[in-house]
Amino acid sequence: MKKGTLKQILLITDGCSNTGEDPKAAAALAYEQGITINVIGILEDGKGNPGSLREVEEIALAGGGMSRIVYQESLAQTVQMVTRQAMTQTIQGFINKELEQILGAGQTVEDLDPVKRGEVMEVVEDMGETCSLEVLVLVDTSASMGDKLDTVKESLIDLSISMSARLGTSRFSISRFPARDQEVEKIFDWSPKLDAISEIFPKLVCGGITPTGPAIREAMYEFGKKRLSRSLLDDERRIEEA
């Protein structure tokens, strides 16, 4: 079996989108393209106001991913947990589809007896450990995020420590929104390690509105661009082989 690549967008925000297209629609569109959207909402210390973060859950739901609302101090643990759980969920989704073909409609892993289920989960774990992973991180840099960026940076470095310990390859890219004169700006190109972001993050200036929807659409396009160039390469190879 060919090992696939899991594609995820990780959105880190502290509030509601307030301009541009509906982020839920953008997330649903990305999901249709095989990209999972995970969302983490950061609560302001001392004043829990989860109401404004309801959108966090809705975006993740539309994007087939996971969502969590946390305080800054538990961000690092949450980021890696959400990434992992979303991977397991996606892989289990594939397997459920296969199982349906074998066992009949509506049958999933949960309908197997505990022993068989254990065997299936072992396969899911193996795939999660060995598959390739691409995570595009979308960081909200609107005004209120100013005092949280340092924690975000630490959490992302921590995420790359966790993911690079896997047997499969992991690659990360980081975009911010909003940026000067534009809605989204790529600040870190695809790379297996995130250590280098220590130099980029302190230079980021926070400010402006929150165009979450357009940012997700642009992020999806980032995967698209890469896939496009890769499929061109594949085509050339195929032609050569022919």
Added chain:
Amino acid sequence: MKKHDRIIRQGMCLLGKWHQNSYAIKGKLGAGAIGTVYLCESRGKHYALKVSDQNSAMTMEVNVLKSLEKVQDQQLGPYLLDVDDWECPSGDTYTFYVMEYVQGEKLERFIRTNGTEWIGVFLLQLLGDLDKLHKAGWMFGDLKLDNLLIAKAPARLRWIDVGGVTQLGRSIKEYTEFNDRGYWGLGTRKAEPSYDLFAVVMVFLNLFYPKRFPKGQDNERLICSKIDLVKVFAPYRHCFKKAIQGKYRSSEDMRKEVAASLQKQRSRKSRRSQAPHRQKSGSPMLLAEGGGILLIAAGYYALSLLLP
């Protein structure tokens, strides 16, 4: 609060869907990130029963418990009795598993009431158990005070939660920041013996720094300075530092060095006290022949007599 927490009450009976065993709930033992653990009774015996709505995570835990069973000539984790699904009256299905109920005391409490001389004993027990686990190809992963219990008569350190156990060479899935070398920037999150040995030191440090301490710039130095501040670590201070630096290849290597350090400390003390019969038992000849935990325990007993 999870939904099943509201439904499951003391006095209820959970009936397994597949194996048709029933378990009477006696009370709640604890709740974690994955599920809730209850004390239950079946055929006159007490067990711990874990229920969760995260069926896939539970299945993975069961896989770990099963693989540990294959390891042992000696019990490493709690033994597994049954795995099943429970269909609750509202129609939802929850996965549960039933395991040995390990009765005991928390490590920090035991040390507080029985004295710090026990630290060396539990350190050696833990390193010995880890060595068995490692040799079977598994790493503990999420080693922390909450996952350890001291069973009594005789006092024996036991593992009560093995959810973080990971195959050698894979990535650590669950960890506690303070005990995780990746968090301190002192190593990877690859499951290998040195990962667990780092956590061993942090667990024992945690006993003396119950509120833990935050990371700084030079964390290796920071942790080493915290080790230096704990007087009772003196005999094996250098072993702890080596483990923090990731210098041990195996748990067995560390165990041997800790055991040797404890012996050295003991004989030095007895020379100072000029107690001839004790000096005899600490002679290098006997040491070389005897080795073993019995002698260390005896040494420990003697040491405890000498301590002010």
